Structures are given as C-alpha cells and as structure tokens.
Amino acid sequence: MTHHLTRDEARRLAVRAQRLDAERAGDVVEIAEDLGAIKIDPTTAIAPAEHTILWSRLGRGYEPAQLSKAVERDRLLFEFDGSFRPISRLAPMQTSMRAWPRRASTKEWLEANAKFRADVLARLKAEGPLFASEIPDIAEVSRPPDGWSGSNQTGIMLEFLARQGVVAIAGREGRHRRWDLAERIYPQNLPVYETAEAEQLLNEARLRSYGIAKQNSPWIPVGTAGEPATVEGSDWKWRVDPEAVAALDDDPGGRVAFLSPYDGMLFHRAAIKELFDFEYVLEQFKPKAQRIYGYFAHPILFGDRFIGQLDAEVDRKREVLKVNAVHEMLPFDPEEHEIVRLEIEDLAEWLGLRLEAW
Known part of the structure; x- marks a missing residue:
C-alpha cells in the first residue's frame, strides 16, 4: 500500500x-x-x-541526574558512538559489532597490537572501571592523529574495542568516560x-x-x-x-x-x-x-x-x-x-x- x-x-x-x-x-x-x-x-x-x-x-521537570541514573545505575540506556541509546536496541546492534572491523587497515592495526589489546582487557578485568588515562599506552604500532584523537593510542584501542562490543562505557565523571568490560555493563543472554x-x-x-x-x-x-x-x-x-x-x-x-x-x-x-x-x-x-x-x-x-x-x-x-x-x-x-x-x-x-x- x-x-x-x-x-x-x-x-x-x-x-x-x-x-x-x-x-x-x-x-x-x-x-x-x-x-x-x-x-x-x-x-x-x-x-x-x-x-x-x-x-x-520533557520540559522543566527534567534534571540531568535522571539521565545519569538511567545510564549508570538502572542500565536502561547505554553509551555508544557518541550517543545514549536504549538497551532495546543493543541486541540487533551486536550483530554488526561482532563483524567489526571490516576495513583492512583497522584489522591490521588491531592484529599488530594484540599484546596491547590483551593488556587493556586484563587491566579492566582486574581494576575496572578505569579512565583511559589510567591505562598505559604500550602500542607497538601507532595510528597518526586524525583530528579527533591525539597521539595516545589507549583511547583509540578503547574506542575500537567498544565498536566490537568487548568493552563499554560504565559512566562519566564530567566529560571523562570510565571504561569496563562489556560483560559487566551490558545485559547477558540477549537474542x-x-x-x-x-x-x-x-x-x-x-x-x-x-x-x-x-x-x-x-x-x-x-x-x-x-x-x-x-x-x-x-x-x-x-x-x-x-x-x-x-x-x-x-x-x-x-x-x-x-x-x-x-x-x-x-x-x-x-x-x-x-x-x-x-x-x-x-x-x-x-x-x-x-x-x-x-x-x-x-x-x-x-x-x-x-x-x-x-x-x-x-x-x-x-x-x-x-x-x-x-x-x-x-x-x-x-x-x-x-x-x-x-x-x-x-x-x-x-x-x-x-x-x-x-
């Protein structure tokens, strides 16, 4: 019709x-x-x-604390790729997360920094949630600054791991994000x-x-x-x-x-x-x-x-x-x-x- x-x-x-x-x-x-x-x-x-x-x-009844509560305490929203999103959208999004990355240069960078990747995940598992500044940059291969990220590679690794659905943003302190393993942030056993x-x-x-x-x-x-x-x-x-x-x-x-x-x-x-x-x-x-x-x-x-x-x-x-x-x-x-x-x-x-x- x-x-x-x-x-x-x-x-x-x-x-x-x-x-x-x-x-x-x-x-x-x-x-x-x-x-x-x-x-x-x-x-x-x-x-x-x-x-x-x-x-x-929502009008004048809205308070910023309502947003942080929904994200950090109730876990009804999650932060991904610069936006807050409802948990109801996570399961279908995870399909593309599991297939990421598709670009050869990104795959090569992740492969070249396998030890760095393992170290980031180990630190989050043992100490998380952490700010990016609390995780050492031990990258063996660096990506040049692109106008959005600086020379430090930890932030880039965390962003890439988030796109893969391996890590997630646990919350914020001001504009600074705390990172943790996705299994601690996202609901498990989703379709x-x-x-x-x-x-x-x-x-x-x-x-x-x-x-x-x-x-x-x-x-x-x-x-x-x-x-x-x-x-x-x-x-x-x-x-x-x-x-x-x-x-x-x-x-x-x-x-x-x-x-x-x-x-x-x-x-x-x-x-x-x-x-x-x-x-x-x-x-x-x-x-x-x-x-x-x-x-x-x-x-x-x-x-x-x-x-x-x-x-x-x-x-x-x-x-x-x-x-x-x-x-x-x-x-x-x-x-x-x-x-x-x-x-x-x-x-x-x-x-x-x-x-x-x-």
Whole structure:
C-alpha cells in the first residue's frame, strides 16, 4: 500500500515521532526508546546537547541526574558512538559489532597490537572501571592523529574495542568516560540475530523514530521498513510508519520547542528542507564575521513549522541567560511572540539562571 500524504501530514508525522508535539513524554527512558539515540555533545552555549534534547521533550521537570541514573545505575540506556541509546536496541546492534572491523587497515592495526589489546582487557578485568588515562599506552604500532584523537593510542584501542562490543562505557565523571568490560555493563543472554534480521529490526526502529524517511537515504537508513509514501509537492520516494499514519487523526496538537543543533530532528538536513522548507546551517565553525544567526543558534519549532532561531548563551559568571537575538524566519504573530517568550523564561528557570532582558 502506498500512502499519499499532504505536506502538513508529513510534517506532523515527523514532529510526533520525535516527541515534539503537545503530548509530553513521561521520562528519560521513554524518550530514548522513541528517539533511538540521544546525541552527546559538550558545547555549552546553553547546555550540553544531551540535556537540551531531553529538556525540549520533557520540559522543566527534567534534571540531568535522571539521565545519569538511567545510564549508570538502572542500565536502561547505554553509551555508544557518541550517543545514549536504549538497551532495546543493543541486541540487533551486536550483530554488526561482532563483524567489526571490516576495513583492512583497522584489522591490521588491531592484529599488530594484540599484546596491547590483551593488556587493556586484563587491566579492566582486574581494576575496572578505569579512565583511559589510567591505562598505559604500550602500542607497538601507532595510528597518526586524525583530528579527533591525539597521539595516545589507549583511547583509540578503547574506542575500537567498544565498536566490537568487548568493552563499554560504565559512566562519566564530567566529560571523562570510565571504561569496563562489556560483560559487566551490558545485559547477558540477549537474542542473537543474523545480519539481515538485525538490519531489518534496526531499520524498523529508525523509521518509528522519525515517522517518515527518504527511501534509500544514507542519513536515516530504513531499507524496506514500513510502507511506501508520496508527499504532496515532493518527488522524493518516502517510507512511513503505517501505525503512525493511522494515528494522525488522533492529533494532540503542537507546541513550541527549541532544538539543539545536534537534535536528531535536524539530523537529515535535506529532508528538513524538503518537508519543512527550512534550511538550517550550524554556524559554530564559521568565522564570527560570517555568522548570521549566531554561534550555536537553536531552531525554534512551533507546531509543525520552523519559525525562527534562538541565539542565546549562558553567562556563568553573572549567572544569567543572555538572549542575543530571536531571529524570525517567518514573522511572528502576537501569540507566537508571547509563547516563545514564555518558553525562553522556562529555559532560564530550568537552567537555574536569571533571564537577562532583551
């Protein structure tokens, strides 16, 4: 069955799947289950991405301790490849972990550093969990710095072992990760899936997280999950979650939300442009003179439209939230002005800061 959607319906599918509609989620784990991944990023113009992503869904009742509890105590979420993920996704992910690495150069580096690998695992077994800085670098063959990692090889080895599912992140102290054997972190006796079955399960989960996705997209791969769809005014081929389509009539309505630049809703920039007619460019890495909307501007979603961008920053010395500008991509009406203002006040209250008048 091919679904024929209006642009409004397609946008509502995306907004509801990403839990940005008027019906707030109950807790951190529920959000992670629905989104599939909560990006981790330390940039603190306002707050780290993982916390802003959760606040934008849960509201003022969210506290960062809820996330650390779900990850480190309850073990209902796990950290992998720069995101917090629900344990429900671990079993199908382990299929690709067991097959990693595929690149010959990575295999050769691991083989050349077999003693180093064994030493890292032995230390974790005897002393773990440990910071990378507590594990000596005894690599016999080094990989050159690549812009993401330095010359120390311990961090690289731990990252590679994590991709193999052999070690895992036990928790964090600030931005520093503690590592341990995966068998102590991940639940044991999970189902084992063949490659095709695991891929299908992950494709279906990704489609549920986004509601609608471009067919054959490398950004949000969904394969043949769901059902085909067309969208009014778009010549793209789409896949949709049929259960989400069936629930469109049961619409709780929209609300305003400020999105971290690393929010999953913005991940596929081209799809956002195609469905929402909103072209978002992160200006963090642009020279100051070339910035239009600000260093770390947060897009403002109102219902199923992107209406502006919030350029704000935290001044910790003065304990204030400073709003540099609220850029109106579409002219705000009086109600939108008021609702955006109230949301900025809620943001300052959540941060525990005074809002500086703007």
